[in-house]
Amino acid sequence: MVDKALEILTDPDSSLASSAYVRLEVLPKASFHRREKELAFYDGFFTAVSHWAPLGEALLQEALEIASRAGLSALDALHVAAALAVGADELVTSEKLGKPVHRVQGITVRTIHAPQS
DSSP states (O other), X not given: OHHHHHHHHTOTTOOEEEOHHHHHHHHHHHHHTTOHHHHHHXXXXXXXXXXXXXXXXXXXXXXXXXXXXXXXXXXXXXHHHHHHHTTOSEEEEXXXXXXXXXXXXXXXXXXXXXXXX
């Protein structure tokens, strides 16, 4: 999983997009548990982000509509809406295949998990 994530993050033909919602999802636990390597990774990732999704009512409304259509959790819907808002070609997730986020229409969803054999 780590190798796949690094392959995606270091692809010279792509640029990175994110949102404050991703920061909110990943940073608190890593910080609370003092996982310094994980925090350093996130710091490097967020520093490399060149497209930040706008926050606001329009994004929340889009997330609500996406969640209702695809049966997503609030945070997954926010991630999808943020990706769409910045015009991302794909959404890369750590969610395994078969999870609701893979039902989303309008953007390619790619997982960093290896397929189950």
